[in-house]
Amino acid sequence: METTAPSLSPAGHAWREWLDENGPRLLLFARQQTRSQEDAQDILQDALVKLVKKLEDGSFSGGQEAWMPYLYTALRRLAIDVGRRDDRRRRREDLVSGDSVFQRGEVEHPWFESDSSDDEVRSQIEAGLKELPPKFAEVIVMKIWGEQTFAQIGESLEISPNTAASRYRYGLEALKKKLGSARRKGDLSI
Template sequence: MSGNSNIWCQKIYEAKASGLILYGRALGLSHSEAEDVLQETFLALIHKEEIPKEPEYYCLRSFRNRALNYRRGLWRRLKRELESHHWFEKSSTESPHERAAMKCLAELPTEQREVIVLKIWNQHTFEEIANLFNLSPNTVAGRYRYGLQKLRVCLKGENYERLESIGEGVAIMDSPSALG
């Protein structure tokens, strides 16, 4: 294939790679495993004869399938269980609130964690996520809602909101009480 025919793939990579790595982390992969799956996914996309009907959806579905297949290996599963307390790699720039939120997110059931990561950090709609999982949008919305409730309980009442412009979590210590 010529370089020009892969421009669609490059655009998806530039737009979605970091979100897919985070999604891989939500699926239980280490950072390097998620990067490996990302590379395998895009190598496969580059070698496709035709551009998929819905390229971003196809990429997400392909990544998810490869990530789930990657996880199935016995040795990887044993390693993951031993290292589960390091689900997110720590950064020297993390605030205590970020560490608490990441710890709580890691403790959620996989189904809820997946939906929250896809909804918040990858900005997918409930309908798009439902199509990915072959579920109803109401089921996906329920997983999202229950996951957020568990995060609130885990965070002991701290209220977290997302900055729309950059998609990062921000802690708001005291939310205003209702008037009257």
């Protein structure tokens, strides 16, 4: 694998191109999995470092097409670890202070940003996705914004492609219902 080593160096042109193309998708998925933009950026960096280490030591099997499924899986696992760590820390702090960050309303859950989208519509979609069960929301994000196939999603989430497809369908249906009810209430103008 001598030919791939130059493209993996941080200064490598091919690596930068790959990261420019796929970084926003990965960050979006990381943001969906974490509670803050900072945590999402941290776990994305950690996942990329893990990938590069595996590539450098030769323990990664597969070419560039296998990078995305590996990174989605790594992001998911790292987010779980960060969430557990933060929950333990928060419980310890709450015991000491008797005050919760949730009660103060300081927890932020960003999803995605787009300069071209209407802020009201974006916030409604973001809210709708947050209300979905995580197993549906993560498949929708990976399929639409991550541009992954159901086979790739299944590999990343360790589920069958058929399960990924059904979660996508059920999730979209639930999201349509949520957005439809918001629209009927006048909360959303599309």
